[in-house]
Amino acid sequence: MEQDTAYESELSDIKLKLSDIHNDIRSFMESTNHQHLDSVVRSVKDDYSGVIVRHLMDDAGKDLEKNMVKKCEMRGQCKGLLSNVLQKNAGLIRDGTVNEASIEENRLELRKLRTMVPYDKCDICFAEASEIMSKQVTLMRSMKIYETNSEKRQDLSQLPPDVVVGDILEPLCHQKRFEILKAISAETKSFSSLSDLTGLRGGNLLFHLQKLMQKGMIIQRHERGDYMITGKGFKVMEGVSSIYSALTPQEPAEDS
Incomplete structure (x- = not known):
């Protein structure tokens, strides 16, 4: 009986692990598909x-x-x-x-x-x-x-303040979180490389990573794996880039 109980416990643990792996793969595929679709649309x-x-x-x-x-x-x-x-x-x-x-x-x-x-x-x-x-x-x-x-x-009047502030603006309002998103917009980053980049250690860095993950801006490939940006995070960074370009005066090109 005890052996059966132990077996069922191990089986349950395995199912949970498989579920986590499945969710990681699905999130990864959804993210990369979004970015690939954006790339295709721009190309067309x-x-x-x-x-x-x-x-x-x-x-x-x-x-x-x-x-x-x-x-x-x-x-x-x-x-x-x-x-x-x-x-x-x-x-x-x-x-x-x-x-x-x-x-x-x-x-x-x-x-x-x-x-x-x-x-x-x-x-x-x-x-x-x-x-x-x-x-x-x-x-x-x-x-x-x-x-x-x-x-x-008219479009602006339809924006829901709680969603825009809570899910888009608030995650970006900290410089370190913005640095993280900027870094992984180009390539995946490990926890240690993000620590070196931001100067944050341990729990401090983890707090900001979890904040971005909770809001769907980034995902972690698997437990202790690299971090990568999601489709949502990529679109948000593209929007920020467009706003920055529109509001920043362009310096005239220097004569060669």
């Missing part, structure tokens, strides 16, 4: 954005050729100027995200060009260019890369 956008821009410019050229005033000595010059603005506007697609200020800047350039031409009939050509630009913006909306500020404000 890069590959096809150029094709989309060329398609837009081909259509713009055909529409301008067809609908601009035929008998005008400035036709060729104006067509070139309008094409340049439309090409710049279409090129925004390559950035992956388009803000309202960029679109408005191109619209303003069209309006300024209109003030520089002398004829009433010029309204026809500039109305056509404005219509083409509107079509470009409609495509950007359909690609989910352009939102107006009012749309963004």
Whole structure:
């Protein structure tokens, strides 16, 4: 009887170990799949954005050729100027995200060009260019890369403060935790290497690692194994990087 009880206890321990291993593998696969998917999506956008821009410019050229005033000595010059603005506007697609200020800047350039031409009939050509630009913006909306500020404000109003602060901002608010996430965004790190990196020892480092694991930012491959970033953690760090780039003035390149 005692032997049977011991056997069942050992079997139960083995099942628990197998369950832990299964969970580790599943978490690892989910994490790497998220990152691989993000990489694939970015690659597809890069590959096809150029094709989309060329398609837009081909259509713009055909529409301008067809609908601009035929008998005008400035036709060729104006067509070139309008094409340049439309090409710049279409090129925004390559950035992956388009803000309202960029679109408005191109619209303003069209309006300024209109003030520089002398004829009433010029309204026809500039109305056509404005219509083409509107079509470009409609495509950007359909690609989910352009939102107006009012749309963004509506999205912001839907953010749940408890989730955003508790699950995203609070885990990042400590410099050491940010250093950990930054380090393992590039490669997995062991406990000892993270200790050397952060200057934290034992329980102090473990506290911050557990905080990040609890919030789903990182995982540990297995007991006493290396730490790696999750899909959620990677997306959060990408968002922080985008914010930092947008708010940090870019230094001009030095002349060689």
